[in-house]
Amino acid sequence: MDRIVQSYIDDFLKSQQIDEKDSSKQFEMFSSYCAVAQQYTEVFDLNDILTGAGGDCGIDGIAIIANGTIISSKEEVDDLIELNKGLSDMLFVFIQSKTSSGFSSGEMGTFGAGVVDFFSETPQFVRNQFIQEKSDLINYIFSKAVHFKSKPCCFLYYVTTGKWVDDQNCVARKNMIIHDLEELDLFKEVQFIPVDVKLIQKYYRNTIDVIETEIDFSQKVLLPDIPKIKQSYLGYVDYEEYLKLIVGDNGEIRKNVFYDNVRDYQGDNEVNIEIAETIKSASNKFILLNNGVTIICKKLTNLRNKFTLTDYQIVNGCQTSHVLYYNKEFINGNLQIPIKLIETLDEDTVNNIIKATNRQTQVTNEQLIALNEFHRQLEAFYQTFSGTQKLYYERRSKQYNYMTEVEKVRIVTISTQIKAAAAMFFDKPHLASRYYGRLLKSVDGIFNEEHKLSPYYTCAYLLYKLEYLFRNKLLPAQYRKFRYHILMLIKYDFSDGKVPNLNSNKIENVCKKILECANDNVELQNEVERMIAIINKHITDASDTESTKSASLIEELKLEVNK
Known part of the structure; x- marks a missing residue:
């Protein structure tokens, strides 16, 4: 076992209060936690994602995510449909880990076959109770397809302590698995992610490091002194700079910068469709037609026009951010986003800003x-x-x-x-x-x-x-x-x-x-x-x-x- 990874595993086991002596089981838990945490940044219980031994179809962990929530029951599906008028941002995450120091195309194939069989209407593999319950839950979700804002995405994480070197056989196996899942015509996107020793280290660091991003913010005005506000600015940034704030290293949108899911992304509702149309047909007018976003950070430093935001939250602008992300192929660079940038540690002030910016459109009391x-x-x-x-x-x-x-x-x-x-x-x-x-x-x-x-x-x-x-x-x-x-x-x-x-x-x-x-x-x-x-x-x-x-x-x- 890589010494750095082992130290991370030890820290993880302590953090989760897990007393597990088997090193392979430790690595399974650690890998599943790290992989799911790349897609879901809230607190979650490992018992809700680990498949257990025997009849696991070659899968160590499964997470079903929709509307910013890990789903564990059919009742949650029904509630999310009722409260959010549909299911959006759906992700199915599958994890398999091996403590081996390399990647095996055969073991990758076993993992992929297990995932393909998981979605089959006539499954062939033996299933334990956990796998069966998750399969039933996903079948129930697909029975509600009329409420989908878009098809779900499917992510497969195959984790080892080796180094990924684009071995021809492994790459071929990975592409075959992606093809087989795409042929099911169930998903908007399928990704098979080989996670090697360096990447799993990075994944774990992502779970404990403070998020920090640097952007170019040249078009701004410094707002007057405001009690309990260290500094605040009003201005606009180019689309490419804004993208740095909302997209992570894996190319996916950063769910963790949107405050506590105050309002889930609503998918293709009337307002978001209008935002998308503006992006496609009149991107140069976006700055005039959009109310902009509000960003609060705990620390804000700058050197001339380079601003570094540390531990920040986009407290208003979730819809705008998601529509921009999902329509990035239509943006030619001639688009600016109006923003308010605020540095404060005062909780009452943060609360007041959140209430004010989110009460402009409907937000439920809960x-x-x-x-x-x-x-x-x-x-x-x-x-x-x-x-x-x-x-x-x-x-x-x-x-x-x-x-x-x-x-x-x-x-x-x-x-x-x-x-x-x-x-x-x-x-x-x-x-x-x-x-x-x-x-x-x-x-x-x-x-x-x-x-x-x-x-x-x-x-x-x-x-x-x-x-x-x-x-x-x-x-x-x-x-x-x-x-x-x-x-x-x-x-x-x-x-x-x-x-x-x-x-x-x-x-x-x-x-x-x-x-x-x-x-x-x-x-x-x-x-x-x-x-x-x-x-x-x-x-x-x-x-x-x-x-x-x-x-x-x-x-x-x-x-x-x-x-």
């Missing part, structure tokens, strides 16, 4: 939820814990992404917080597979300003500890799908069947007892095994995902645990 006072208070409450109880509430997308001392599994996103709270304290574990925006609308009273903050931290911390036990195989893997049910059951178990209101002092005592249990892995494991025994009384097949969505099961479990 998309701006991070700016609410309750979540600011909750973030501060999380910060009162230390040591093994330390978690990080991520109100802002990638808020802790570049703090290398923060273990990634300790980051709690708003989506995770909503699911954990809805399951544990609002008895909605059967809805946890929903898209968080839809789930939020289904739970009356969540995030009430009168609520104590400890229940919200407690459910997130307990979920974090459950994921640790499942990730390290201390609990049977097939029960991970019931983790939200387990949250609810533990709440009732520690409340003696009488759960106090979330605004009462008594709920603080319940949370304290739950946290004491969660801090002891042995005690927690015993508690969870008792809850699993309760679940087993009311299900017939632990591998059946549909049982987790049953409302009647919730009532049965509540009656059982409250006996």
Whole structure:
């Protein structure tokens, strides 16, 4: 194993709190994480992408992405269609890794054949449960093709610790696999990416380095002094310079520079079609017809007209940026984009800018939820814990992404917080597979300003500890799908069947007892095994995902645990 890669793997395992001794398994996890992170920059759980051993069709990892979200259920598909009026920016990511020091055309062929068979209507390969569930999910997505804004893209990452040298046999095999997938006529684009030792190092660095880009910004005016703004400019940049801000080294659009998916790219809606028409027929008028983009960065330095933006977000201009990217072949260079460039570290100012720029067109309340006072208070409450109880509430997308001392599994996103709270304290574990925006609308009273903050931290911390036990195989893997049910059951178990209101002092005592249990892995494991025994009384097949969505099961479990 390359020494640098091994050091990165060690850092990765620590960050993910994974206790895996098998070096090949370590490399599989590391490779899958790095590959998916090139396409999806938010926090994600490895358990949602790793295929498992046996019947994996030669595939180590699979990620299904749409509308800026990793999709794990059919319900999420339905919710995204309803909330976003369709499915856009769809990506299917497949990963295979080998610890060998070279590339084998035969093993590449096995990987490619597995992916082709994965999309076959009459598959031939033996499939394990994970592969079958992902296949069913993709089939469901294609059954909703009428809602596609465009066909999905398919990315295959084949990772080794060797060096890619364009070997004739390997290149031929790669092209054959691309051809076979293109022949299915399912995809807008197919890429087979050989990832060698240098590229996998770069991929991992991308996950921890602060994004930094230099552009030529000569056409600008310095705005007057504004309180809490270090500096700000108004002007325009040429298209080629703007492209540097939104396109990564892999040639794909940088999803991580668009703030927290405040508004997903909407595809070919009326406004975006008009923007595209302007690009194609009147690009010299683009600067007059477009409202421009707003960019906020934490650090802005310049030498004459060369500006370096560090840790920046495009807080308004997601639609414009995507339409420009997808129509780049029509741009002849005679196109300028108006921009506002702002340097500030003041959070209130950032919030006000985001609200103002995004309220000019329709944005749903759940998309701006991070700016609410309750979540600011909750973030501060999380910060009162230390040591093994330390978690990080991520109100802002990638808020802790570049703090290398923060273990990634300790980051709690708003989506995770909503699911954990809805399951544990609002008895909605059967809805946890929903898209968080839809789930939020289904739970009356969540995030009430009168609520104590400890229940919200407690459910997130307990979920974090459950994921640790499942990730390290201390609990049977097939029960991970019931983790939200387990949250609810533990709440009732520690409340003696009488759960106090979330605004009462008594709920603080319940949370304290739950946290004491969660801090002891042995005690927690015993508690969870008792809850699993309760679940087993009311299900017939632990591998059946549909049982987790049953409302009647919730009532049965509540009656059982409250006996």
